[in-house]
Amino acid sequence: QVQLQESGPGLVKPSETLSLTCTVSGDSVSSTTYYWGWIRQPPGMGLEWIGYISHSGSSNYNPSLKSRVTISLDTSKNQISLRLTSVTAADTAVYYCARVPYYDSRIFDYWGQGTLVTVSS
């Protein structure tokens, strides 16, 4: 069974960098049949796609975040990482990692439980 688990600081100061890790079990981030992505959800609001990355390192990011975001893979640890620079209060959200099938890259078929990140001084 595929499981994803996000981890990282729950509090980040404005202008600093948000860094999260997603540990995958039951599948491999080196898989040639899945992308690995991040989605976030501000409190009480809808979902916002952040981006995704393939095993080869090719990535696709939300244009509104592209200048600040980096998604990477650590195949030795079977982890996905998210890095978001110069954060503001608007980046406060629950951050989810998710698996994206190659056969339909519009869908997110497995999700982590999410981790709340608050941006505040």
Added chain:
Amino acid sequence: SSELTQDPAVSVALGQTVRITCQGDSLRNYYASWYQQKPGQAPVLVIYGNNNRPSGIPDRFSGSRSGNTVSLTITGAQAEDEAVYHCGSRDISNNRVFGGGTKLTVL
């Protein structure tokens, strides 16, 4: 603002049928997926592609598309179906987009 539009809230009587809709220009060309999210939980994929259900999703959930509108239909709604439902797809630039979500109340 989201490129996919959903009604904020919908209600249905227990055991009745409810349709939740999602509108957007990109839906004329691309299928949408639907996610069920219960309070404090991560979204769960319930419908994708041309009315496909992942393993474990009850067959009372179905999807359809007409023009720029996609619909999630729950036939015989159960109390456990009360949740927020999000639609998702892609836009013409290959970005992924979500609707604002519809809160379903089962009366």
